[in-house]
Amino acid sequence: MSTYKLAWAAFNAGDELRAFDQMFHVAREAEPPLRDAAGKDLVELYARVARPEQARGFFDRLDRRRTQERLAQLADAYMLRGKQAEAAVVRAQLAVP
Numbered sequence: 001m002s003t004y005k006l007a008w009a010a011f012n013a014g015d016e017l018r019a020f021d022q023m024f025h026v027a028r029e030a031e032p033p034l035r036d037a038a039g040k041d042l043v044e045l046y047a048r049v050a051r052p053e054q055a056r057g058f059f060d061r062l063d064r065r066r067t068q069e070r071l072a073q074l075a076d077a078y079m080l081r082g083k084q085a086e087a088a089v090v091r092a093q094l095a096v097p
Contacts, residue, residue: 004030004038011045020045027062039063043070047077052089056096068094 007022026038078087
């Protein structure tokens with residue numbers, strides 16, 4: 001089973017941290033388009049398990065060219081969950097080039 005599928009299996013089993021770690025691996029190592037799909041999914045997982053204050057550094061390590069895009073997606077993910085304070089923290093990071 002691919003690591004991508006294993007990540008979703010872990011998520012569905014309630015192991016969000018394992019899913020996050022596995023999805024990060026796919027988002028860094030896989031070939032497009034799987035890498036792109038994993039990057040988007042990683043944003044959703046990040047909103048569940050990681051701290052908004054560390055988002056820029058995390059997404060810079062993942063793919064610096066897409067950091068702004070991922071931060072915008074993360075802010076939206078927080079807003080959809082009703083987490084306005086977390087979204088504001090991430091939006092402030094968007095203002096920093």
